Amino acid sequence: MFSSKDAKAExxxxxxxxxxxxxxGIHMPAWTPQAEGADYQLPTILEPLxxxxxxxxxxxxxxxxPARPDGPGDHAAGTAGFLTCRHVxxxxxxxxxxxxxxxxxxxxxxxQFTRIPSLQLGIDGGSSxxxxxxxxxxAYARNISWASETQPLPKAVNPQVVWDILFGxxxxxxxxxxxxxxxxxxxxxxxxxxxxxxxxSGKLGTTDRRKLDEYMxxxxxxxxxxxxxxxxxxxxxxxxxxxxLPYPEHVKMMLDLIxxxxxxxxxRVVSFMLGNAGSGRSYPFLLVNEGHHEISHHQNxxxxxxxxxTIDRWExxxxxxxxxxxxxxxxxxxxxxxxxxxxxxxxxxEDGNAHRHTNLPVLVGGSLGGVFEPGRHVVYPDDTxxxxxxxxxxxxxxxxxTTFGDNGTGPLPNL
Numbered sequence: 001m002f003s004s005k006d007a008k009a010e011x012x013x014x015x016x017x018x019x020x021x022x023x024x025g026i027h028m029p030a031w032t033p034q035a036e037g038a039d040y041q042l043p044t045i046l047e048p049l050x051x052x053x054x055x056x057x058x059x060x061x062x063x064x065x066p067a068r069p070d071g072p073g074d075h076a077a078g079t080a081g082f083l084t085c086r087h088v089x090x091x092x093x094x095x096x097x098x099x100x101x102x103x104x105x106x107x108x109x110x111x112q113f114t115r116i117p118s119l120q121l122g123i124d125g126g127s128s129x130x131x132x133x134x135x136x137x138x139a140y141a142r143n144i145s146w147a148s149e150t151q152p153l154p155k156a157v158n159p160q161v162v163w164d165i166l167f168g169x170x171x172x173x174x175x176x177x178x179x180x181x182x183x184x185x186x187x188x189x190x191x192x193x194x195x196x197x198x199x200x201s202g203k204l205g206t207t208d209r210r211k212l213d214e215y216m217x218x219x220x221x222x223x224x225x226x227x228x229x230x231x232x233x234x235x236x237x238x239x240x241x242x243x244x245l246p247y248p249e250h251v252k253m254m255l256d257l258i259x260x261x262x263x264x265x266x267x268r269v270v271s272f273m274l275g276n277a278g279s280g281r282s283y284p285f286l287l288v289n290e291g292h293h294e295i296s297h298h299q300n301x302x303x304x305x306x307x308x309x310t311i312d313r314w315e316x317x318x319x320x321x322x323x324x325x326x327x328x329x330x331x332x333x334x335x336x337x338x339x340x341x342x343x344x345x346x347x348x349x350e351d352g353n354a355h356r357h358t359n360l361p362v363l364v365g366g367s368l369g370g371v372f373e374p375g376r377h378v379v380y381p382d383d384t385x386x387x388x389x390x391x392x393x394x395x396x397x398x399x400x401x402t403t404f405g406d407n408g409t410g411p412l413p414n415l
Contacts, residue, residue, distance in 0.1 A: 015396065016110070017103060017270075018262075019103055019144065019270070021348070022274045022315045022345070022346075023075070023278060024293055024352045026361040027351075031043055038375055040376070045312045052320060053375065055367070056375065059380065061380035063360060066081055066086055066407055074133075075133050076132055076134070077090075079143075079348040080146075083271065083390075084102070090135055092131035096140065097149050100149070103269050111268075117269065118153075119162075121156055121257070121270065121273070122254075122275075125155070126138060133277060142276045142277070155273060159250070160240060162254065163240050248285055252318075255325065256325065259329065263329050288310055297353050299353060323338055323365045342365075372392075373415065380414075387407055389415075390405070391411050392415055
C-alpha cells in the first residue's frame, strides 16, 4: 500500500501529524476528567472515545495566549493562531501577518517522503478576503495552515476535489499511453500559466508582486506533485465520491478520505477544519436548531449547556470515527496507522461565552510510533504553552527544534 520509495520502510519510520479543528470552544464541565493518570473516567462529551481510550491523551491546562485578539475578534485570532501560536496583525485588508503553522513545519520535513507534502481539508469554504470577525480578515477565520507569515493555505471542502488531489485524476482503467498523455497535458498547462505569470510580473506593484510570487510558489509545488504522480497511486482508490452531500455524510466522507490518504501514504501531514471560526451552523439532525455560535454564548443557561454538550459530543464522535479508521489500518509489526500518528484535536477558545484562550480542550490520539504514552489524562500548570506540545510533536517526527510560535519554550513533559 505504500509508494514505491517507501515500500521497505519500517512502520516505526512512518510518522504522521494530523490536526482536527472544531469551532466555538467546548463545554468544559462535561469534557474535563476528574481524575489524573491512567485511571480517569471519560466524561459525557468524551464517552464516544471509549473504544480507543488507550490510544488517547487528554491534556488539561494548556493555553494559547498569543492567539488573544486586540480587542474583539477571539474566534478569528484564535483560529489564526490555532497551529501557529502567533499573535496576528489585526486587519481586514491585504496586510495580514501570522506565522508558519506547526503542520507546515512538519510538512517541510515529512513532505520529502510523499507525493503530497500536506493536505488542507475542511467542511465550510469561503474566500479569505474581507472582514470575518470584528476587523479580522477572513484569511484568519477560514484557514489554520500557513506556509509563511502572509500565505494561508486554503482548504479543499469538496470530496471530489480531495479525491482528485489524492489520485491526480488517475483512472485505474486507463492505459499507460493515456496516463502519460494526461500527465503531459497537465505539465503543458502549467508551463503556459508560468509563462503568463512571468510576463505579468514586471507590470505589478510591490504588494501584487508579492502575491504573485506566492502564487508562483504554489504552481511550483503543483508541478512537483505532478512529476511525482507517475502512473498513479500504489493502492486501489475508492470510487470518486459525490461532491454534494448532507452535512453529516459530508463530514464522514472527508474523514474517510483522510484515512485513505494515510493508507496510501499519499501524505503524512493533514489539517482538517470541522467548521470555520465562529461557525453559526445549526444541527437539526441532533435536534439543535439554533446556531452553534449563538448557543456558545450560553450566558450560564442550563438549556444552552445541554445543547452545547450535544454538539460537542457529536464533534468528538467524528474525531473518534477518524481515530477508529486509522486504528483499522495495519502497518505491520503489530502497529496501526493510529500508533504511528499524532492526531491533535482542539478549538480556538476554551469557553464560547468567556472566549478564554487558556485551559484549552486538547486531545492527542496515537503515540507517534512510541514517542507518546497514551491512555492517560495529564494535567499541566495553568497557562502552560500549547506551543510546547507542538515542539514535542515536531521533535517526534524528526524536526529538531526547541522553540515555536511566540512563546514555545521547549518540549512538553510527561507525554
